[in-house]
Amino acid sequence: MTATPPNPTTLEKLRNVSVATLATALYKRGLRHQVIQDVRPVKAKGRNMVGPAFTLRYMPAREDRNQLVEFRNPEHPQRHAIETCPPGHVLVMDSRRNADAASAGDILITRLMVRGGAGIVTDGGFRDAMNIGELDMPAYHSRPSSPTNLTINEAIDINVPIGCGDAPVFPGDIVVGDDDSVIIIPAHLADEVADEATEMTAYEDFAMEQVRAGETIIGLYPATREENLVKFTAWRAQNDR
Template sequence: MTDHPLTPDTKAKLEQVSVATLATALYKRGLRNQVIQDVRPVAPKGRNMVGPAFTLRYMPAREDRNQLVEFRNPDHPQRKAIETCPPGHVMVMDSRKSATAASAGDILITRLMMRGGAGVVTDGGFRDAMNIAGLEMPAYHSRPSSPTNLTTNEAIDINVPIGCGDAPVFPGDIVVGDDDSVIILPAHLAEELANEAMEMTAYEDFALEQVKNGAPIIGLYPATKEESLEKFAAWRKENDR
């Protein structure tokens, strides 16, 4: 687990910035592959999902090990992960980028929510997705998937480093999801990324307002003209940003 806990101040800031803005801030630091590819909200929530990562890893299923009787085992890793994910954390599942079989269904995801989970992400799919869409807790997947996970995947490891949609995820990394996508922030960078993204968001809001008012993009975005920076300073003061 990380020794860089998510502070309330950093969490509040990350709830106000987009995944795209955070991706640019990471790009400046040479990190280019932190966005989880090919996942989307099961249903848009109009707010950000933010929390430390708690992981579950699937491997290809071997048929003799993956019969329905496995679900009777109280230590089955999928069930155990749902019951041990700490409140406030986001469960991130490495489902081998396969939605051929479901990563979980609405009963397990509802249990995760009732235990205080901040969200759930899989690079596979959920069964009962229409019910998960109605939950208050944010959920992200590739597409709806009805077959049980036992069909092609075996839950094998809890809270270990994983890959999810080609992004590296270490336990305790900070997961941020908006209505577009999900990004993984290395825990030790979360505070500085949150601060920088807040600054970037202020300028982006200003620039978008200028464009809507008819301003050309050259010199405005990015801000290569001193005039743009002067206008931004005045806008910021006027809007208390």
């Protein structure tokens, strides 16, 4: 069954909120494990990565199945994922939280970028990370890793439910990454979470401005004093928020 394309307005809102704020919005809905653990930007981009998830799953390699000759196969799942990930999507890889061998390198990731990929995430590592960091596409991993993935991992399945850094990822879920980390928003919650996070961000920006001006956080963050809500309403009008 083909997933419903995400609302472009929702994606735009998610480009302007932090992973931390989204984590709080999901926590309110009982979801506590949506942040991908031990994953960070190869290089900060100063902008959010946002897009539906397209997934690749690795399993432990069996030596007789994972020689270099496997890369000659045009249907090799790793290569096939790079060539079939839809434009605007984020390729998310379950690499078993193991960065002892690389999940991909700069040539494959450059190909994904040229094809219109919105980003790439692995809970393993990338080889050629110094080159990947210079690409104009966000990339997230655990740490640099040089050995080929065939050393310990076999790419086995494409666009199936996976776990990445202990976060559950279903194809079509919305992936958001900022300069800190990456979070997975279940597709059916994306619209409402984007709306709530946008509202939360407006108040957080107001609160930060107040704190910088010397105000106490008590009654301000969280907003438990009515006077701060009155100030916030005036601030929103003044700042078109």
